[in-house]
Amino acid sequence: MNAPVRNTLTPTLSRGEREELSGQGSGQHITLLDGGAEAYPRMLAAIASATRRVHLEVYAFEHAGVGAHFVEALTAAARRGVEVKVIVDGWGSIGESRVLADTLRPAGIKVRVHNPLTSVLLLGRLWRNHRKLLLVDDTVAFLGGINIGDHYAAAEGRPGWADLALELRGGICAQLGTRLNAGASALVAGPVRLLLSGFGGGWRLRARYLAALAQARHEVVLAHAYFLPDRGFVRALTRAARRGVEVHLLLAGRSDVPFARAATMRLYRTLLRGGVHIHEWTESTLHAKAAVVDGQRLLVGSFNLDPLSLVNLETLVEVEDTDVAGQATRWVRRHLEGARPVGLEDCARSGLQRWLLDVVGLAVARFAERAATFIGSRRMRRRS
CATH class of the missing domain: 3.30.870.10 (Endonuclease Chain A)
Structure with missing residues (x-):
């Protein structure tokens, strides 16, 4: 695993790595990344090397802090002629999506807010886009649990959230590029299987x-x-x-x-x-x-x-x-x-403490199950 980058988000990749990020390398490459400290510099380097297309899809995107570096990189890519598309979830990025869209769209970036709060309240569209995915030039992809936000990288006196992502390069990325808008997909290349779930x-x-x-x-x-x-x-x-x-x-x-x-x-x-x-x-x-x-x-x-x-x-x-x-x-x-x-x-807690814990836990579990069932049924009715 690569050594964590803790004090800078400036891309520090070697020339060979930059060539691979630009699609000049060959073969299937898989790199495990430890949290935002490792992932963010490489994601920014990939965007900086983009020549054709950048597709970024995240549940939560905070426009300040580390998000500002991504806004700058995405804007620079769009201004040099790269097709840039950003999708954020309306709930995961609540309070951020409007500012983000207003900042990126003037640069020619396509911004989509998936099911914003208004669609939830007025139309009952509760299903979320929970993906964390960056695809650049159909040659390098980043997938995992990491959103765009300062929580995911360590700062002075504060550890980053414990999370993982994969950097993929090779044929699987070209396949992914053709299936981004195709709903559920199962892609396979060498040792890598990539699954995209549709709703439900x-x-x-x-x-x-x-x-x-x-x-x-x-x-x-x-x-x-x-x-x-x-x-x-x-x-x-x-x-x-x-x-x-x-x-x-x-x-x-x-x-x-x-x-x-x-x-x-x-x-x-x-x-x-x-x-x-x-x-x-x-x-x-x-x-x-x-x-x-x-x-x-x-x-x-x-x-x-x-x-x-x-x-x-x-x-x-x-x-x-x-x-x-x-x-x-x-x-x-x-x-x-x-x-x-x-x-x-x-x-083995005391009777009252254990009872309260079980009651709260059961309530949360049942709420999550019923919410999922409700969301799934509404989605099926809209499709029928």
């Missing part, structure tokens, strides 16, 4: 996780920020553990979403009794959505293991490469070492 298509992404768990023989390490899987997924984890697979979950000890941890903690007793190891990351906000199986297969993207990701627009990249999977395994293990282990004794 997250079940296909969930199926890739289940297939990986079913094939696990030695170890599964999973890092997920918003962990609220269905009963079938929980059973898949405990089945793997009971047949001798070491299953480790790195979960959020603190969250940017209110009561999300309470909903997740409802599952702890079942998982622990099933032989699953649980660790809570508290040094910063955990935002990753990743899993590594047997040190050979990596799954990473914007897809959360929760009900809402089953109905939103999401991405998932699956890589079968021991080098990349090994890097991801080491990333998770490093965070596991700094995380707080959770045991059954931690679940």
Whole structure:
């Protein structure tokens, strides 16, 4: 994994790397990036090298701070004749989207705000675009859990959010360029499988996780920020553990979403009794959505293991490469070492405390499930 870039966002790539970013390199290249500190400089370098097209699609885009660097790079690309398109989610970028559009459009950049608040209130369009995707010249792509914002890179005295992204170069990027507006897609090139879910298509992404768990023989390490899987997924984890697979979950000890941890903690007793190891990351906000199986297969993207990701627009990249999977395994293990282990004794709270936790957790879980069902049904009615 590349050494983190902590004090600057100025692109510092070598000449060879810049040639590859410009499409002059060849082959299929996969680079694992540790949070915004590693991802942002390379994303900015890719935009700076663009000659034909830039497509940026993120759930949240903060126009200040690191966002200002992206605004500058996108504007410069558009002014030199590059076709630039930016898509942000109306809810994820609430309070930011109008300023962003007003800043980028004068430079000739196409800006789309997906389901802004007005469409939610007036038309009931609740489904979200949760993707985090940058594609440049159909030769280099960045996908993972990282939005555009200062939270994702460390600052003085503050660690960045724990997250991962992949930089892909090669044939998979050319395929992606043809499928950006095609809804659900499954792309394959060499060791890389890239899945784009349409609305309500997250079940296909969930199926890739289940297939990986079913094939696990030695170890599964999973890092997920918003962990609220269905009963079938929980059973898949405990089945793997009971047949001798070491299953480790790195979960959020603190969250940017209110009561999300309470909903997740409802599952702890079942998982622990099933032989699953649980660790809570508290040094910063955990935002990753990743899993590594047997040190050979990596799954990473914007897809959360929760009900809402089953109905939103999401991405998932699956890589079968021991080098990349090994890097991801080491990333998770490093965070596991700094995380707080959770045991059954931690679940044995007093009667009232445990009851309150279960009530809150159950309420949050049921709300997420019913919201996803409602969103999915409205979307289906609009399509019919």
